[in-house]
Amino acid sequence: MIPGVVTSRRTTGGGDTDGSDCTRGLHQRCTVLPDADAAMAAAVAHxxxxxxxxxxxAWGDRGGRVRDPFGNIWWVMSRVEHIAPDLAWQRMSEPKYAEAMRTAQQTLDATLSGRETGVASDPQRPSH
Incomplete structure (x- = not known):
């Protein structure tokens, strides 16, 4: 649905092993473009x-999600800066990045669940 997108990768869903949820017809696709804001604006215009x-x-991307007229959810991202993993985890404690992560979780949860308000969890750094 996003003009100019040639490839994407399915990232979530909750049903089948390929990431799709055929029972509800929900698909989320992730794409990386040079300008996430412009791509989202173009998608909305369409x-x-x-x-x-x-x-x-916190990890150096800028992005958001749009839902196309067919019900697919697109996570549209652009790489803004390259961040080392340790720095990304440090940045997760900064209010700007913590709020962005919380909002991303809540808005997706609300959209997928049909609830007015979505839920979010605190980021958990993987143990090595």
Missing amino acids: GAHVVTEAADS
């Missing part, structure tokens, strides 16, 4: 609805 406003992430 009938998509914003699920998650674009925001900067």
